[in-house]
Amino acid sequence: MxxxxxxxxxxxxxxxxxxxxxxxxxxxxxxxxxxxxxxxxxxxxxxxxxxxxxxxxxxxxxxxxxxxxxxxxxxxxxxxxxxxxxxxxxxxxxxxxxxxxxxxxxxxxxxxxxxxxxxxxxxxxxxxxxxxxxxxxxxxxxxxxEGYAHYEAFQNGIGKINGIIKKGEQQVAERTKEFADNYKDEELFYILSSGASYGHAYGFAICSLMEMQWLNAASIHSGEYFHGPFEVTDKETPFILLMNEGRTRVLDERAKTFLGQYAEKVEVVDAKELGINTIADEVVEFFNPILFYSIMCVYRAALADVRNHPLETRRYMGKVSY
Amino acid sequence: MxxxxxxxxxxxxxxxxxxxxxxxxxxxxxxxxxxxxxxxxxxxxxxxxxxxxxxxxxxxxxxxxxxxxxxxxxxxxxxxxxxxxxxxxxxxxxxxxxxxxxxxxxxxxxxxxxxxxxxxxxxxxxxxxxxxxxxxxxxxxxxxxEGYAHYEAFQNGIGKINGIIKKGEQQVAERTKEFADNYKDEELFYILSSGASYGHAYGFAICSLMEMQWLNAASIHSGEYFHGPFEVTDKETPFILLMNEGRTRVLDERAKTFLGQYAEKVEVVDAKELGINTIADEVVEFFNPILFYSIMCVYRAALADVRNHPLETRRYMGKVSY
Missing domain, CATH: 3.40.50.10490 (Glucose-6-phosphate isomerase like protein; domain 1)
Incomplete structure (x- = not known):
């Protein structure tokens, strides 16, 4: 189709x-x-x-x-x-x-x-x-x-994103192993992002961590972080920040600055650093979550490996009636 | 105005x-x-x-x-x-x-x-x-x-909701003290709800627990619970379920049944039990979160009291620059 x-x-x-x-x-x-x-x-x-x-x-x-x-x-x-x-x-x-x-x-x-x-x-x-x-x-x-002014740029992005991901996956391979080693005993993670990627912050929390690793997790919108959630920030609580390229990057940068000052367990996954900028400015923000999904699959695989908790392990889903 | x-x-x-x-x-x-x-x-x-x-x-x-x-x-x-x-x-x-x-x-x-x-x-x-x-x-x-068929019923509800809340606050007074005693040492809560009240599940998590009590917390939509989050359910993890009256009650009931079977630390706050049904069926669902906000203020006050952590305590908000 x-x-x-x-x-x-x-x-x-x-x-x-x-x-x-x-x-x-x-x-x-x-x-x-x-x-x-x-x-x-x-x-x-x-x-x-x-x-x-x-x-x-x-x-x-x-x-x-x-x-x-x-x-x-x-x-x-x-x-x-x-x-x-x-x-x-x-x-x-x-x-x-x-x-x-x-x-x-x-x-x-x-x-x-x-x-x-x-x-x-x-x-x-x-x-x-x-x-x-x-x-x-x-x-x-x-x-x-109704017409979309950046239709061509978007199609161009669709043609490029898989290549960006393949390079990005190699780029983070070592880093994800370090992450897994450092965070293997943690029981809770907060995942921050904004814009098109907020849904993936939620997804990494509920699917990759809660469902697949039985770890406590919650997503926080980078813009909302400063209006309540940030009060739990301390040197012991782990945060993963998915930094977008595009219009909402400024929200993620604000969270990064604060976390840099008051938290110590912070993993920053930056779409810009991962090379997403070969996609045009007008549409790049919509591709961040596609990149993050694949990159965070490398993170979760590394975590599953070091924790000896395979990603397929379930206790309820498909096993009991609900 | x-x-x-x-x-x-x-x-x-x-x-x-x-x-x-x-x-x-x-x-x-x-x-x-x-x-x-x-x-x-x-x-x-x-x-x-x-x-x-x-x-x-x-x-x-x-x-x-x-x-x-x-x-x-x-x-x-x-x-x-x-x-x-x-x-x-x-x-x-x-x-x-x-x-x-x-x-x-x-x-x-x-x-x-x-x-x-x-x-x-x-x-x-x-x-x-x-x-x-x-x-x-x-x-x-x-x-x-464009016209709203249940406008009169809604206005009627606006006239009734404060009275329902006043009774509800008395009704839960004892229960909230028991809750606070039982849960005073917990460090994490999941808050479930659906429909018009999902926002308040989020609100209780980020404002009442994270901001005001420095406790870890996350909201989960009752409908989403079965598609990932429920894998963290066990006898040790606390859940608060805000049960709506109205069309999405069936979603909350499904979560209640599951929690009843696999969790042990479950606090159910039920709008129906709190008397919201004097508001007409066509509009009652929109009033659930107004009731929940006030009722959950009694819960958080009881928790703050027994934890000796006043609701006004902040370490970052309004105290540092961000």
């Missing part, structure tokens, strides 16, 4: 063009949607967006949902009951649905007008992973409905 | 009615805005909303912002630099601004077309506190621009 064709097809089936894009998923898949929410909230003049954890979309369905809405639902396994139900609710309300999953047999596909059965794994080009596909879908939606 | 008059005045100054409402603040004041974001995202068919931490609004200003936008900015002290700057940015873009503060001399007032200098403290009626005022402003905006 091709994002351009899919969006053009859907748009031609609406009365006045797509009027809203709902991004609906759970956990890690919801994290993959955050950059798209940020992009549309920042760039759109007409298109409306909403980001929902699937069960809230099912039980508190927005009244705005209508036959000119596009609902994008993502579920890696494709059978998460509330995500499947969300796609069903979208269809019942006459909306257009796009489903993304890694599973060819997914129940989600039954309620998807269009489907992307995406690639997964370290060998794939990130442009074929859900975070980039969803971002391409919303960029295309903006472009065909 | 009267929310009805203010919204009518602003609406009459727009070309086609207010088209979007931006809710912009930091920390605790941002928390006060979440119910309004939830309300508009759920109920509106035309009006668009966006919730922003102030510094992100300043540095990544949404392109949609225009002369028919309403920007509501809240700052308790009224001089938070990024909140004042956000109101200034809103004005520079031709938008209408409403400022809320407890401070008559606030810099925020310089950029507020209309201002609410609100009451504060345990003796005030909550309808005169910012969470309710902002909710009234957005309900009024919806009502005058």
């Amino acid at each position: 091709n994002p351009v064709n899919v969006i053009n097809t859907i748009n031609s089936q609406t009365e006045q063009g797509i009027t809203e894009v709902y991004l609906v998923a759970c956990g890690g898949s919801l994290v993959d949607m955050y950059p798209s929410k940020y992009f549309l909230e920042s760039e759109a003049r007409k298109i409306v967006t909403g980001l929902y954890t699937a069960n809230e979309f099912v039980h508190a369905t927005p009244k705005r949902l209508n036959k000119d809405s596009l609902v994008i639902v993502c579920s890696h396994g494709g059978n998460t009951p509330e995500s499947v139900e969300a796609a069903k609710v979208a269809k019942e309300n006459g909306a257009h649905t796009i489903g993304l999953t890694h599973n060819n047999e997914a129940a989600l596909l039954s309620y998807s007008d269009h489907a992307f059965v995406y690639e997964w794994g370290a060998d794939t080009d990130v442009k074929n992973n859900p975070m980039a596909i969803i971002l391409e879908l919303v960029v295309e939606t903006l472009h065909v409905t | 009267n929310p009805v008059n203010v919204i009518n005045t602003i609406n009459s100054q727009t070309e086609q009615g207010i088209t979007e409402v931006y809710l912009v603040a930091c920390g605790g004041s941002l928390v006060d805005m979440y119910p309004s974001k939830y309300f508009l995202e759920s109920e509106a068919r035309k009006i668009v909303t966006g919730l922003y931490t102030a510094n992100e609004f300043v540095h990544a200003t949404p392109k949609r912002l225009n002369k028919d936008s309403l920007v509501i900015v809240c700052s308790h002290g009224g001089n938070t630099p990024e909140s004042v700057e956000a109101a200034k940015v809103a004005k520079e873009n031709g938008a209408h601004t409403i400022g809320l503060t407890h401070n008559n001399e606030a810099a925020l007032l310089s950029y507020s077309d209309h201002a609410f200098v609100y009451e504060w403290g345990a003796d005030t009626d909550v309808k005169n506190n910012p969470m309710a005022i902002i909710l009234e402003l957005v309900v009024e905006t919806l009502h005058v621009t």
Whole structure:
């Protein structure tokens, strides 16, 4: 499937063009949607967006949902009951649905007008992973409905990001081992970021640390840090700061300065240092989270290794009923 | 100032009615805005909303912002630099601004077309506190621009909520002391909720626990809990579950059932048990967070008391430069 064709097809089936894009998923898949929410909230003049954890979309369905809405639902396994139900609710309300999953047999596909059965794994080009596909879908939606001035620059970025990541992964290989050695006995981490990457700060906390390592974790928006959370800062509490390139970098820099003064356990992962600046200034900020996802996978693998806690270990997910 | 008059005045100054409402603040004041974001995202068919931490609004200003936008900015002290700057940015873009503060001399007032200098403290009626005022402003905006079917029921609820809270505060007085005794040595809490109250789960974590008690804390959406975070659940980790009445109660109930089985340190604060059901079904969900804010103030006061850590204690906020 091709994002351009899919969006053009859907748009031609609406009365006045797509009027809203709902991004609906759970956990890690919801994290993959955050950059798209940020992009549309920042760039759109007409298109409306909403980001929902699937069960809230099912039980508190927005009244705005209508036959000119596009609902994008993502579920890696494709059978998460509330995500499947969300796609069903979208269809019942006459909306257009796009489903993304890694599973060819997914129940989600039954309620998807269009489907992307995406690639997964370290060998794939990130442009074929859900975070980039969803971002391409919303960029295309903006472009065909109201125009997007930086469309070419964005497409250029899509062509470059995988190469930047491959270099970045090598660049951090040693550093992630040091990180894992230094932090292997910690029981709690705070993850800071801003802009398009805030969703990934949340994702690293809830998926990589809580789910995969049974470690306590919380995300903090770099802008919010100074309005409450920073009072827990001390020399013992570990912070990971995902520093964006782009308009919200100044927020991350402010957090870095404060942490440099009052904290001692601080790991800074800087998109600029990792070479993201070969992507054009007008669009670079939207690519930070794609870079961070892959780079933080190296961090979590190093941590899992030294902690002898494989990333696949679960005690509840898929093991007990809930 | 009267929310009805203010919204009518602003609406009459727009070309086609207010088209979007931006809710912009930091920390605790941002928390006060979440119910309004939830309300508009759920109920509106035309009006668009966006919730922003102030510094992100300043540095990544949404392109949609225009002369028919309403920007509501809240700052308790009224001089938070990024909140004042956000109101200034809103004005520079031709938008209408409403400022809320407890401070008559606030810099925020310089950029507020209309201002609410609100009451504060345990003796005030909550309808005169910012969470309710902002909710009234957005309900009024919806009502005058596209109509709101449950407007009367909502106004009825505004008339009732303070009485419900007063009874609820008495009802939990003993329980909060037991809670404080049982949990006084804990160093981390997870706060769960959903729907209109998710913002307050975040608020209790970042303001009441992190800022005021220097305790580690994180909010988890009840719907997201099962998609990562629940893997940290064990008999030692404390959870506070804010159970809503209304459409998302089913999400909170699912979390309660799971916690009942796998956790042992669980404090359930149930809006239904606290008598919120005298408010009409169609609107009750929007009042949960107003109730929770006041009830959780009793909890945090009990905790502060037994921990000998007064709620006003700060090490950084207002004490060092940042």
